[in-house]
Amino acid sequence: MNMDNILRTDFFNVLPPEFITSMIVMLIIIVLSFVIYHKQKHYDPLKDSPKGIVNVTEKGIEIFDNYVTGNMGPDFSNFGGYIMVLGMYIFFGFLVGMTGFPNFIYLGEDSLMNNSHLFSGLSNPFTNIAFPLDIAILTFAITQAIAVKYSHWGYFKQFIAPIPFINLIEMWAPLISLSLRLFGNAFAGFCLSTIVYQAIDGIAGGWGLVLVPGVMPFFHAYFDVFSGFIQALIFVTLSMMDIAQGAPSIEQQMEKVSLKNHPQNRNVA
């Protein structure tokens, strides 16, 4: 059986090579979650302190949950899972390109690209407009769902608000800005580092073995590690703020659980 064309079958035309990176990142997250699950099954919080990966996970979950409740309020305390996976997906998507793992789609011999030796690694999935658009559509869907959940039929009042029909345009702004910000950052980093790789390849073919480890780490450190982390943080923060707009504000949520109306507190201002 000819395995060369098996991943290039027509699945909405042609699969992009970033698809493989996306699948690998999701596989990493799934394997990590299974490993942590099995490790924490034998962990009793009353007996001993956590060790290793359970320790790190506890700290990470604490950080994410505090961030989420700080931005959205105590009603959304079970929202940290979505935010954590989203942040991890974006950050790991930027990072796995730096490993030397080969890209299965370009391993076939009938690759038509001239510089295929430069593109034989895993490319950043967010250089393809489909993937950042995907997760922005997720956030958009959750925004609308939360707005419907908390205001039922009042959801349609936003279209008749002070100036009618202006919200029809304003509701798409977060979608476009979130997706294009991530795409632009990823694509800019990819373009600039590819230009330097091609320059090294064209000018100093053999010396590239010495120049690339000496010059490229700085590019990858800024464009992949730093930029990936910042963009994940911004995407996640803006998602949270857009979703919290449809729900009651933090003050209103605290009102519901406050003890102001308790008979014991009737003399307190």
Next chain:
Amino acid sequence: MSNLLGNLLLLAEKPSDEVLKDTAYWVAYWQAQGMKYVGIGLMLFTMALVSLGEGLVCMKGVEGVAKNPEADGKIRTTMIIGTGLVETCAIYTLVLAILLIFVV
């Protein structure tokens, strides 16, 4: 000058090879293509303004830390998120420039 502007309207897409053998069409096509790069050069004003904006964000961040050194961590997080938001316009401009060069 009016000749230049008239050419721009004709040449959104590349004419066929037969038509391009005529010198006038060839010159007009490359004039239109050259105007793309003039447009990209004009985008640099946008970039200058964006850099100015980022400087303002950092300025206020540093001032906030100076007034209240205890809130160092929160101010730093907010400042970095603000920087990322301000950079968005520069990224849009970059994407449009790449679009102009390679697609139009």
